[in-house]
Amino acid sequence: MRIIVIGAGISGCSCAHKLSHAGHRVTVVEKGRGVGGRMATRRMDGARIDHGAQFYTARDIRLQALNNQWCKEERVVEWYDQVPGRTDIPTDMRYRGKTGMTGPAKSLTQGCSLALNFFVEKIERTTRWKVLEREGEGRALEADHLVITMPSVQMLELFDRSSVNLGNEPMNRLDAIRYTQCLAILGILDRPSRLIHPGAVTHPAKNIDWLSDNQVKGISQRPAITLHTSAKLSQTNWNVPAEEWAPELLASVEDQLGARILSWVPHRWGFAKPLVTFGASHLHVPELGLTLAGDGFGGERVERASISGLEAAEAIFGKSF
Ligand SMILES: Cc1cc2nc3c(=O)[nH]c(=O)nc-3n(C[C@H](O)[C@H](O)[C@H](O)COP(=O)(O)OP(=O)(O)OC[C@H]3O[C@@H](n4cnc5c(N)ncnc54)[C@H](O)[C@@H]3O)c2cc1C
Secondary structure, three states, rough: EEEEEEEOHHHHHHHHHHHOOOOOOEEEOOOOOOOOOOOEEEEEEEEEOOOOOOOOOOOOOOHHHHHHHHHHHOEEEEEEEOOOOOOOOOOOOEEEEEEEOOOHHHHHHHEEEEOOOEEEEEEEOOOOOEEEEOOOOOEEEEEEEEOOOOOHHHHHHHHHHOOOOOHHHHHHHHHHHHEEEEEEEEEOOOOOOOOOOOOEEEEEOOEEEEEEEEEHOOOOOEEEEEEEHHHHHHOOOHHHHHHHHHHHHHHHHHHHHHOEEEEEEEEEEOOOOOOEEEEEEEEEEEEHHHEOOOOOOOOOOOHHHHHHHHHHHHHOOOOOO
């Protein structure tokens, strides 16, 4: 069967991997320049910075199987299991990409075709699915089955543009999915920070959920921070220029870092973590040849998003793992 997976985040890539291993011809369509979605790494002034998901866990046996492969390919490494002085935080091993968080998605898509820089404007169903690009090259792809893995808000916008209606009950459940927002700051330091392994601190100051130095983390030659603000601050300041809220936050962590922040850029994550989910790991509509997955279905975090993609694949080819 020819299958198109829209979205190259961890859910789409996990689904595509499982389907291509089952013998299907899979194309992953992604609006961005590369794979990974919210597992994102950015280069900035000679630094490498993980600016979305920082790590993942592999508690589920299916994730462990994938993770073993990523470790073998040297795409990921163990990062840390215990946070010094924080007995309240679970001790599961956290894994990170060896050179950034996109490693797992790169591994998973090895057996698939990739259509990158392809913003899906519209989907059309006749006897097969047609997937149409917004602008650019005006590409059009066809498939027997379609998997969609973008955040639910973007999914509903796509359905609206394409006049797709799945019926009241599933549409209402899709509409009810809610995500937090996250305002992030990526910054270059003037010297190595004072942070010790793992190079990350949770809640280091008011309104900050996460602070890490990507050099201590092991992915950047140059000391460079990732700062994630709290959901509350992000929501309040979503439309406020970063120059108005970021300097105070950055000043509040410089002592802890033992370094000055030379330059910084903001990043807005519109869909950080799902607060309300669909209530099932995926939605499979065999009569339409359509399956929906992602963390809005599977639940918060990389591991659950990946399982959502794997279970979506299982629903399509109808076999147990
Ligand atoms: C700031 C932040 C920190 C986080 N920290 C952690 C963490 O430390 N550990 C953890 O486990 N989880 C963390 N998470 C959550 C984790 O990143 C997500 O749960 C997971 O990556 C979601 O994967 P996904 O495949 O469901 O969605 P995504 O990664 O969002 O993938 C969806 C893809 O669809 C693409 N797309 C959207 N619209 C279109 C279109 N029209 N055409 C083509 N492509 C389209 C997008 O570009 C994207 O690549 C964090 C998230 C954020 C934002």
